[in-house]
Amino acid sequence: MxxxxxxxxxxxxxxxxxxxxxxxxxxxxxAPPKVTVTPAEALEGEPRVVFRNTEIGSRYGLVSVVSLADPDGPRAFTDVACDRVYAAAGTTSCLRVKRGLATTFEAVQLDADWNQVESWGLPGVPSRTRVSADGTLVATTSFVTGHSYMQVGFSTATDIREVGGKDLGNLEEFTLVVNGRRVRPADRNIWGVTFARDDNTFYATVATGGTTYLARGDLSARTLTTLHAGAECPSLSPDGRRVAFKHDVGGSTPRWQVVVLDLASGAETTLDGETRSVDDQVEWLDDDSLLYGLPRDGEAGVSDIWQIKTTAGAAPSIFIEQAWSPSIVRS
Missing domain, CATH: 1.20.5 (Single alpha-helices involved in coiled-coils or other helix-helix interfaces)
Structure with a gap:
């Protein structure tokens, strides 16, 4: 008893x-947001940062906006929830997981007023998205198998579409040139598109044979040509002269450092002032600074956006707290 x-x-x-x-x-x-809230209309027409809000509360996961001149200032919230988001020139790409009895994955295109214009299914977990500078092209990457670049044997699907136009297809269908030779490897994976301003040239990661490459893509010729080994998740600078990417310096477990490559000279600058592993596709704040997201230690689901100068030894600093997936919109 x-x-x-x-x-x-x-x-x-x-x-x-x-x-x-x-x-x-x-x-x-x-819980309501603790940050100062402002109407979205108050930020229209001025340079701004679009991102995913990660403050735990009633607006967790919503696409949010702050002034580029005052990233710590008032935050505007949309009613659009995304897992990954990117905006440019009146076009926003939103990737999200739709949870239910059967979990599905979706890409949504939004207009300047955050209205849905088009949506389509993704074959796996959302990972990366980019919009061209003039808002006419959208790229999406999702994991077909595996949920992380940390996993061995992951597989991705990357697609480019014209906004309001046709699907340009999965990039694995493009002709691949590795070290000057046309090849058709069964193990190819492609992810992390970044667009040049001519709406024809783009850069992406190509992985095959255990090596990752920075590759230059040509939409009209439907080709991908490798340029540089050891590069993942590239991001082209606003002036089109440099590419920032993550480079694995780990052993059995990947650990990524951010590297900036001068396309003309081939010179590399490792941003070794950031000692943490940066598993993100960085965004250029301007021609001399980068932005990237990092999860907070001990706070599940919360991340912050950090900034760093593109010089060796530069120290990182917080750019926007409780935020993820930034894009800079200047008009």
Missing amino acids: IFGVICAVALTGAGACVVIAVQRAAARAD
Whole structure:
């Protein structure tokens, strides 16, 4: 009898703890934002940053906007939820997971007023997206197998579409040139598109034979030509002269450092002032600075956007707290 009473008390206490934990989690999820909120109309027409809000609360995951001149200032929230987002010239690409009895994955194109223009299914978990500078092309990458670049044997699908036009196809269908030779490897993977301003040239990661490459793409010729080994998730600078990418310097477990490559000279600058592993596709803040997201230690689901100068030894600093997936919109 004594043992039974002890068990009953223990179970009651455990049940109470569970109830309290659930109540606290629900309260956090429903909490209003602590940041200062401003109407989206207040930021129209001025240079701004579009990103995914990661403050735990009722607006977690919503596409948000701050002034580029005051990234710590008032934050405007849309009613659009995305897992990855990118905006340029009145076009926004939003990738998201649709959870339900059967989990599906979706890409959504939005106009300047955050209205849905078009949507289409993705074959796997959303990973990367980019919009060309003039808002006419959208690239998407999703994991077909595996959920992370940390996993061995992951597989991706990367697609480029004309906004309001045709699907230009999966990049694995393009002719691949590796080290000057046309090849058709069965193990090719392509991800992380970044567009040049001519709406024909782009750069992407190509992985084959255990090596990752920076590759230059040609949409009209439907070709991908490798340029540089050891590069992942490239991002072309606004002046089109340099590419920033992540480079794996780890051993059995990947650890990525950010590197900036001068396309004309081939000179590399490793941003070794950032000692943490940066598993992101960086965004150029301007011709001399980069932005990237990092998860917070000990706060599941929360991330911050950091900035760093493109010089060796430069120290990183917080750009926007509780944020992820930035893009700079200047008009």
